[in-house]
Amino acid sequence: MNEAERRGPHAGETHATRRRDFGILTFGAIMVLALLAATSTVGILEWLMGSLVMISGALAYYVGSQTITPAAAAAAAAEAEAAAEPRPQAPPLETSLNPLIQSLPFPALIVNPDQRLSIANEMAMEVFRLNRDSGLLVTAAIRQPDLLAAFIRVAKTGAGEQLEFSGHSEGQSWMAHMHQGPRAGSVLVILEDTTAVRRAEQARADFLANASHELRTPLTAIAGFIETMRGPARNDKAAWDGFLEIMYQQSERMKRLVTDLLSLSRIEFSEYRSPSTRIDLTVLTSSAGLSLQPIAAESQVRIFLNETDTSYSVIADAYEMQQVVQNLAGNAIKYSSPGGTITISMGQSRTMAEAPAACGRQIDGAFRATLLAPRASAEVPAVWIRVEDHGDGIAARHLPRLGERFYRVDESRGGRIEGTGLGLAIVKHIMARHRGGFMVESLEQTGTAFAVWMPLIPPAPAE
Numbered sequence: 374m375n376e377a378e379r380r381g382p383h384a385g386e387t388h389a390t391r392r393r394d395f396g397i398l399t400f401g402a403i404m405v406l407a408l409l410a411a412t413s414t415v416g417i418l419e420w421l422m423g424s425l426v427m428i429s430g431a432l433a434y435y436v437g438s439q440t441i442t443p444a445a446a447a448a449a450a451a452e453a454e455a456a457a458e459p460r461p462q463a464p465p466l467e468t469s470l471n472p473l474i475q476s477l478p479f480p481a482l483i484v485n486p487d488q489r490l491s492i493a494n495e496m497a498m499e500v501f502r503l504n505r506d507s508g509l510l511v512t513a514a515i516r517q518p519d520l521l522a523a524f525i526r527v528a529k530t531g532a533g534e535q536l537e538f539s540g541h542s543e544g545q546s547w548m549a550h551m552h553q554g555p556r557a558g559s560v561l562v563i564l565e566d567t568t569a570v571r572r573a574e575q576a577r578a579d580f581l582a583n584a585s586h587e588l589r590t591p592l593t594a595i596a597g598f599i600e601t602m603r604g605p606a607r608n609d610k611a612a613w614d615g616f617l618e619i620m621y622q623q624s625e626r627m628k629r630l631v632t633d634l635l636s637l638s639r640i641e642f643s644e645y646r647s648p649s650t651r652i653d654l655t656v657l658t659s660s661a662g663l664s665l666q667p668i669a670a671e672s673q674v675r676i677f678l679n680e681t682d683t684s685y686s687v688i689a690d691a692y693e694m695q696q697v698v699q700n701l702a703g704n705a706i707k708y709s710s711p712g713g714t715i716t717i718s719m720g721q722s723r724t725m726a727e728a729p730a731a732c733g734r735q736i737d738g739a740f741r742a743t744l745l746a747p748r749a750s751a752e753v754p755a756v757w758i759r760v761e762d763h764g765d766g767i768a769a770r771h772l773p774r775l776g777e778r779f780y781r782v783d784e785s786r787g788g789r790i791e792g793t794g795l796g797l798a799i800v801k802h803i804m805a806r807h808r809g810g811f812m813v814e815s816l817e818q819t820g821t822a823f824a825v826w827m828p829l830i831p832p833a834p835a836e
């Protein structure tokens with residue numbers, strides 16, 4: 374870039390113009406004063422002084438042009454040029470923010486200083502049950518007084534606030550994060566769904582309350598008998614045998630509870646770590662069934678194992694899968710009457726999606742509930758295990774709740790059969806870890822069948 378270019382065209386023009394003007398002014402001043410002198414209007418001294426003043430004025434005008442730096446001249450020229458060109462209009466703030474707010478994966482909205490809705494994404498419209506009327510008064514749509522008060526404070530002060538509030542649907546909760554919006558007095562509201570966190574907290578609190586209640590009941594009974602044996606029945610040795618028997622039963626109940634609680638917590642702890650061992654589910658199921666023969670015999674119940682020649686391979690935790698069969702078959706024995714029979718059967722399905730029809734729809738007219746939907750792909754081959762009894766059956770209204778911790782149908786039957794209400798919850802968690810499914814079908818006065826299914830893998834190559 375040469376000097377002329379660097380200075381810009383207008384800078385050069387200014388100097389040339391002023392130099393020319395200086396010449397004209399000086400010449401004009403001398404001529405005017407010469408004319409005045411010639412007409413004897415002024416003396417030679419005045420003529421000389423006048424000339425000096427006018428020439429120095431013209432000189433000052435010229436020198437002034439030198440103080441206009443090339444850079445300033447260039448800037449002025451650029452400014453003038455820019456002013457001459459039509460300036461592109463900036464889009465309104467709402468238009469530029471709208472795509473951003475719409476693309477957010479959580480509810481978000483901006484409210485104008487006049488408290489009318491400016492922008493909202495679909496999720497926010499749904500949470501506040503707003504309709505697509507951009508002039509909507511948001512303060513009328515917020516039904517929670519605390520939230521409304523916080524919202525108005527943020528609009529006034531511009532200081533951010535957070536507040537949790539209940540959603541329209543049962544048990545739903547939201548955390549509103551409110552900040553000053555893009556204009557003074559406007560508010561940006563972002564909502565965080567806290568429903569799952571609150572539910573988990575509630576479940577934990579319920580679990581603790583239930584566990585302590587379940588443990589306290591037998592403990593209170595044991596403590597009561599000890600008190601009696603040390604006090605009023607101190608010398609009634611004949612009564613002691615009866616007391617000791619009840620104390621033994623209660624301590625056994627506590628032992629079962631603690632064992633089940635530990636099992637549950639261990640399984641929950643490892644639920645998100647997939648098992649990695651290949652096992653033969655056919656062998657495991659028949660050995661688990663056989664191990665229950667003595668208990669079945671004690672209850673005068675017969676176990677039939679529908680033996681299969683096929684070896685079903687799965688990736689599983691052998692101890693946990695054994696627990697599944699034992700819990701289901703143990704319940705079948707427990708809830709059967711003497712002389713009853715239970716059947717343990719196995720089979721395979723072309724896909725996981727087809728398995729429930731094969732293993733869970735065998736009792737005519739039965740009611741059914743899926744207690745766990747599998748996480749595994751619906752397209753992979755499946756193997757299933759079904760445990761069926763011919764006991765009293767379970768009323769349809771209870772079926773969907775089986776598998777909840779501490780849920781016992783038997784409570785309503787007067788608690789005649791001992792149990793913890795944790796056996797089916799353990800089965801459900803184990804099957805979740807194995808990406809399997811779990812269902813029940815039952816008909817009162819006919820019987821109950823529980824079934825589990827999981828991905829089947831090709832058999833191990835022969836050694």
Ligand code: ADP
Nearest residue numbers: 704705708781782783792793794795796797821
């Ligand atoms: P529990 O220790 O009480 O047996 P579970 O979690 O194993 O706890 O079972 C929950 C409830 O489901 C039981 O209390 C019982 O009422 C019902 N139940 C489970 N299996 C059967 C079955 N085979 N027949 C009838 N009712 C059953």
